[in-house]
Amino acid sequence: MDYKQCWDLQRSLFDALIARKSEARSGVAVESDESIGSVLMVEHPAVYTLGKNGKESNLLLGEEYLRSIGADFYRIDRGGDVTFHGEGQIVGYPILDIERLGIGLRDYIDALEQSVIDTIAHYGIVAGRVAGASGVWLGSAEERNLRKICAIGVRASRFITMHGFALNVTTDLRYFNHINPCGFTDKGVTSMERELGSAPDMEEVKTLVINNLSKNLNVKIYKN
Numbered sequence: 349m350d351y352k353q354c355w356d357l358q359r360s361l362f363d364a365l366i367a368r369k370s371e372a373r374s375g376v377a378v379e380s381d382e383s384i385g386s387v388l389m390v391e392h393p394a395v396y397t398l399g400k401n402g403k404e405s406n407l408l409l410g411e412e413y414l415r416s417i418g419a420d421f422y423r424i425d426r427g428g429d430v431t432f433h434g435e436g437q438i439v440g441y442p443i444l445d446i447e448r449l450g451i452g453l454r455d456y457i458d459a460l461e462q463s464v465i466d467t468i469a470h471y472g473i474v475a476g477r478v479a480g481a482s483g484v485w486l487g488s489a490e491e492r493n494l495r496k497i498c499a500i501g502v503r504a505s506r507f508i509t510m511h512g513f514a515l516n517v518t519t520d521l522r523y524f525n526h527i528n529p530c531g532f533t534d535k536g537v538t539s540m541e542r543e544l545g546s547a548p549d550m551e552e553v554k555t556l557v558i559n560n561l562s563k564n565l566n567v568k569i570y571k572n
Contacts, residue, residue, distance in 0.1 A: 350392070351392045352420075358441050362510045369506060386442075389441075392435075394433075400423075400427070401428075407421070434520060436517055441511060444508070457500060473544070474486070483496050483513075
């Protein structure tokens, strides 16, 4: 899905949840016990996005050159710095009322990260977290081989979330050469394909991600 089209869809779902929550609190409507939101799972054509607190200096090439290599660029309203989205990357956008889940933003981000950690563990890839850096990482600071396999960038208002995570499955990693990914100059990026030496089945990975999100957020996700 085109990035702008998906961003517009996210915002419409986000605004609808905000409105429903406001109505419920004012007594105009009663919240359903069933639905707490939506999860979008997409792949995007090549696009770079810069978070609201990100530094444009981490985009190493001009927007005109990026367009010449077939990539779009957007300044957006999530946390985090600059990152890349493209084919072969699973991008998940949960638009959820986490207050109804009984969790805060930090626990929510932990659940997203854990869902990715659990997913890639199925393939024998051992990953974890790095202090002071969001996302899912492989390697260690001591061995100076840290590499990010999944970026996390979230926006939340009134406990309603949008944006989310981007897991590199078979992503063309050369696109990351044009940025300081997530603002880091001393850490690398990787993909499941690079770590495994072969490409995993994309549909299988997507199914695992959904199942692990269901488990770690304690929700049931219905496919539409």
